[in-house]
Every structure is written in C-alpha cells, then in structure tokens.
Amino acid sequence: MKIINILFTGRLVKELERLLNSEEMLKGMGVRFVADEEVSSEDLDWADAYVAFHPVAHFQFGNLKWVHSLGAGVDRYMALGDRWPEDVLLTRTITSFGRKIGEYALSYMLKETQLHDRFRDQQGRAEWKMVSPRALDEMKVVVFGTGEIGQELARILGFFGVQVDGVSRSGADKDYFFRVMSLCEVDDSSFTEADFIINTLPLTKETVGLFDERLFGCMNQAVFINVGRGGTVDHGALLNALDSGALKEAVLDVFEEEPLPADSPLWNHPGVTVTPHISAITTPEEAVVCFLETLEAVESGGELRNRVDVGRGY
Template identity: 85%
Template structure:
C-alpha cells in the first residue's frame, strides 16, 4: 500500500506538526495538520491516510486507505458501525501503555495497603495508632483483558508477588497470569476472593455494561479499578455496590462521557477516586514513533502488530 496524502488532526496536532516537520521523516509525502474543529470535507476527500484519536464530527471515508488511532482505544471509530469499508485499514497506537497502567494501578494498590488515607486522618487528629500494612504478595488480583496492556500490567504486579488471574474473551493462556478464564468460565469464588479487580477491556458489544448489578453482586469487598473504557461499567450499579459494602472502593480513570459531567454523583461519593483519563497518556514523541513505524510496515506489506480487527472491535 502506498500512502501519499496524510491528514493529522486532534489535540496533539500542533505537537505532531513540530515533530514531523523534517521532510526526510515523511519522504516527501503531502501532509496536512488541521485542528479538530477545522477539518473540512475537502480535507477528508484529499487524504488517503487519517491520523487522530477519534473521527471528526463530519468524518467520512472519502479516498481513505488507512486510519491510524493515536490512542490504544478505537471504540469511537467502531461507533461508525457498518459504515466501515473492508478495504480501509485501521491501526492503533501501541506504546508503553501497559507499563504506565501498571504503575498507575500499583500506586493505588499501595495507597490502599499502606493505609495512606487512614494515617492522614489520624495525623489531622493528632492520633498515634498503629495499623499494620498489608503486603502485595498477599493480594489476589483479577485483570479483565489479557491483551498487550493486560499482560504488561500482570507482569508488573507479578514481579511483586501478586497472584494475578486474567479474564478474556477466549480464555487462552497468557504470560504472567496464574490462569486465564473466559468471560463465561469465571466463577463466583474467583470474584469473591479478589482483593482488586482491574478492567483493561476494550469497548465492544460483549463488554458494554459488563460490570453491572449482577457482576458487582458477586464481589466481596474488592477494590475496582477501571482503566479500560467507561461504558463497560454501569455506574449506578457500582455506586449501589459501594453503598452496600460489596465494593470497598473504586478508582475510575475512564468514563463514557469525558469530561465527566459536573453533576455526576461519582464526584462526591467517598468511595470513589476519579482521575481525568491519565493512566496511560500518549505523548507526542510516542505517537510519532508508533506512527512512523506503522507507516513503514503498512507500505512494506509486512504483518502489523497493531492492526485492529474491525469485526471484533480491538
């Protein structure tokens, strides 16, 4: 496949323009860097490659051969549904997301196990009361999603002696997991014994609202961490589980609506920690590195490790 006209847009467009302005990096290809709200129908018709975190409001395929997502998730592209042509390649960015998410998750696990909040409250009261920390190697973690990000997360946690079990669509064994179950195979005992449940799943028809009332009814004082996609969680059911004691706490980095609405009850719930989708940010340098590597592979016809199966949605 030969790519000649590349359209860049979205929140990193200025940074990408600065990094890609060296002509030798793009070998004379024609390139447009257009802010998200300024992409025209003519821009889309001109391009044979589209590079952005998500489609613009006026997006259409025109003469596109290749779409490259600057993020790991592609659910907003998948929302185009049956409109996706078979001949248009879709790829996603793969960088150090797994390592970043591993560090993000580990920070909140340690915060819980080392009783940071409790000791801060005691300090404010001038109270000296010893509470023994819990060790990481005593923890059982269930990770939903055993792809590249899930495997790296499991590697990070397993290094500290955490027992990590995985859940995936297929249930196929993967490195760094003690065992992997399919979504259909997961049993109540596994969830009841989990200290932390971490979601890294993409958003698909199978995973939408997967974490619902029935699911949270199967857990027992676990901490739920969502670094996957917001729409995989029924937040009403999550809040009910926190209120009833089924969930001990929730750490949420992704939401169906972003930014999260100011009137969302999630903001004020004492059991919820909210972060603004920062667990695995794509840096401009990483975006450029992955884009150039993918462009070279696309044009060489070699196998792509970051190709998206449009039928599956990931």
Template identity: 50%
Template sequence: MNINNILVVSPMFLELKTLIEKENLHNNFRFKSEEEMSQDDLGWADALVTFNLKSEYDYSHVKWVHSLGAGVDRFLFQKDWNEEVLLTRTICSFGQRIAEYCLSYILKDLQFHDEFQALKQKKKWLPKTPKLLNKQKVMIFGTGEIGQTTAKILSGLGMEVYGVSLSGRAKEDFKEVLTVDSHFSHLRETNYIINTLPLTEQTAAFFDEPIFKQLSKAGFINVGRGASIREEALLEALDNYHVSFAVLDVFAQEPLLKDNPIWNHPRVYITPHISAVTTPDEGVTCFLKTLKNLEENKPLHNKVNCKRGY
C-alpha cells in the same frame, strides 16, 4: 499500500508537525486541529491520523486510519466500518503507564494512606500494620498488550494475577486466564479488579450487578472504558461494601458531568483519563513505524480486527 497524502488531526497537531517534519518523509502532510478539519481535507487524504472520527464527515476516500490512542471504540463502537479501510492503533508505553497507575492505588490501599492521613488530622497515634502485595489476588479483565504488561509487573511483585478474556487462552504472567463465563467462581476471593477491556458490543455495561454482588470488599480500578460499567450498580456495590473503593479514570461521558453522583462518593477516586496518555514523541514513533511497515509490506502488529473491535 501506496500512501501519498496524510492528514494529521489532533489537539497536539503542532507538536506532531514539528516531530514528523524532522523526518523529511516523501509523503505530503496536512496538520489540522479537530475544529479546522474539513471534508476537503478528507477528500485530499489517502490516510488519516487522529483520535476521533466525526460522524458528519465522509471517510470513504481514505485508505488507512491510524488511531493516536490505544482504544478504537471511537471508530468502531456502534458504527459501520468499511472493511476495505485499514485501521491501526498506537502501541507504546500504555501498558507500563497503566500498570504503574494501578499499582499506585493498590499500594495506597495496602499501606493505609487515607486512614493514616485521617488520623493525622485528629493528631492520633494509632499503629496499624500494612498488608503485603504477595498476599493479594488481582483479576485483570482483558489480556491484550495492556493487560499482559500489567500482569507482568504485578505478578513480578508477588501478586497472584488472574486474567479474564473471551477465549480464556493462557497467557504468560497470569496464574490462570478465565473466560467471561467461568470467572465468577474466583470473584469472592479477589482483592482487586482491574478493567482494561476495550469497548465493544460484548463489553458495554459488562460490569453490572451480577459481577459486583460476587465481590467481597474488593478494590475496583477502571482504566478500560467508562461505558463498560453501569454506574448505578457500582454505587450500590460501594454502599453495600461489595466494593471497598473505586478508582475511575474513564467515563461514558467525558468530561464527567458536574451533577454525576460519582463525584460525591467518599470512596471513589477520579482522574481525568490520564492513566495512559499518548505523548507526541510516542505517538509519532508508533505512527512512523506503522507507515514504514505499510509501505514495505511488512506485518502490522498494531492492526485492528474491526469485527472484534480491538
């Protein structure tokens, strides 16, 4: 593919500009904030590098769109995508970052951090034996790059790791990969649920009452997409102790509205979409590798299947 003009649109466009200009590439670049981007910029561009697409613009002249994030639901979910436009996504340390994020909350739970902190406030000395990782079962929804890396790290620490995917195809580091239909029988014995699923028509509001009711005091961690959860069902599951605690890094609407009842639940931990942040260095590295492979007609390992949505 012949790519001459590349438009980079991002809140961190200045950092990206500094890093990309060091490479002395033959391509022409424009670097813009999301507020500064215009239809004229898109008409000029052969390629767009960004986190988002804005509905008011016409992207029909662009040959290639590269997502600076791992997820591409902002490009595809409930949108019509021109299949002649190539879509790629960023692959970098997201799996490692998300695995460590999830592990931190699992260990926090097993080591009784909150309970010991509460005892400290009361100046009470009450020993309680922490639980072991190698006695825990975790179910990871989504067995792509992020899910696989998380499984590798958790299974390496002795956890019994199950996966859930549409195909149920076996993957390394999972004891077993289940299908969407067959995973229910394993939910009751699962200690921790981790959602890494992309947002598609099949996964919207996926975590609802039928799943939550099968759990027995499980910890729930969402690092996938907020719209994959029906929040009312999660709150009910927390109140009924089907879910012992929830760690939520992503939400259907971000920033999370101040009047959302999720804020007030004592067993919900909220972080502002930081479990897998694209750094300028990593974003540029993946973009440059993709550009090189594209220009040299080499395989693109980060190409998105637009029909599947990931």
C-alpha cells in the same frame, strides 16, 4: 500500499507538526495538520490516510485507505457504523501504555495496602496507633483483559508477588497470569478472594455494560480500578455496589462521557476516586514513533502488530 496524502488532526496536531516537520519519510507526500474543528470535507476527500485519536464530527471515508488511531482504543472509530469498509486499514498506537497503567494501578494498590488514608486521619488527631500494613504478596488481583496491556500489568504486579488472575473473551492461557477465565466462566465464586479488580478491556459489543449489578454483586469488598473504557461499566450498579459493601472503593480513570459531567454523582461519592483519563497518556514523541513504524510497515507490506481486527473491535 502506497500512501500519498496524510491528514493529521486532534489535540496533538501542533506537536505532531513540530516533530514531523522535517521527517524524511514524509518527503514527497502531501501532509496536512489541521485542528479538528477546522477539518473540512475537502480535507477528508483529499486524504488517503487519516491520523487522529478519533474521527471528527463530520468524518467520512472518502478516498481513505488507512486510518491510524493515536490512542490504544478504537471504539469511537468502531461506532461509525455497523460495517467498517473492507479496503480501509485500521491501526492503533502501541507504546508504553502497559507500563504506565501498571504504575497507575500499583500506586492505588499501595495507597490501600499501606493504609495512607488511615494514617493521615490519625495524624489529624495526633493519634499514635500502630497498625500493620498488608504486603503486596498477600494480594489477589483479577485483571479483565489479557492483551498487551493486561499482560504487562500482570508482569509488573507479579514482580511484587501478587497473584494475578485474568479474564478474557477466550480464556486462553497468557504469560504472567496465575490462571485465565473466559467471560462465560465468571460466576459468583470468581471474585470472593479478590482484593482488586482491574478493568483494561476495550469497548466492544460484548463488553458494553459488562460490569453490571450481577457482576458487581459477585465481589466481596474488592477495590475496582477502571483503566479500560467507561462504557463497560454500569455506573449506577457500581454506586449500588459501593453502598452495599460489595465494593470497598472505586478508582475510575475512564468514563462513557468525557469530561465527566459536573452533575455526575461519581464526583462526590466518598468511595470513588476520579482521575481525568491520565493513566496512559500518549505523548507526542511516542505517537510519532509508532506512527512512523506503522507507516513503514504499511508501505512495505511488513508485519502490522497494531492492526485492528475490526470484527472484534480491538
């Protein structure tokens, strides 16, 4: 595929322009770096490649041959319509997301197992009371999503002796998981011994509202960590699960609406920790490396390991 004109937009556009300004691979191509609120219909008609985290409000396919997401998720592209044009390639950014999410999840697991909150409360009362922390190798974790990010998360946790089960669409065995269940196999007994439930799933037709009253009702004082997509969770059901004791705590990094509205009950619930979608931030440098590798593969006809199956949505 020959790429002629590339349109870059979104929150990293100035950094990308700085990093790509003298890039040899782009010499001879038309390149525009435009703030998303300034992208015009003419820009979209001009481009045959579009690079951004998500489509602008008035996005149109025009003459596009290739769309490249600067993030791992592509649900906002999939939401453009029921049918993605067959002749438009969609790729996503693959970088160190698995490692970053592994570190994020591990930090909250250690906070829980090492009793940080308890000892802070004791300190406030000048109370010396020895309580034994739990070791990571006593933990059982269920990770929803066994793709690249889920596997890296399982590898990191496995290094510390954590037993990690996986849940995926197919239930196929994957490296680093003790076992993998399909979504259809999940039942009331699947999570009774789980200390942590970690969601890394993309947002697709199959995963919208997946974590509902029924699924949360299967849990037994687990800590729920969401680093996948906010739309996979019924937050009303989550709050009910916290109040009933099915969930011990929830750590949420992604939400259906971002920024999270100020009037959301999630902000003030004592069992909820909110972080502003920072578990796996794409750095400008990582974005450039993945983009250039993808561009080379697109033009040479090489293997595209980050190609999105638009039928599945990931």
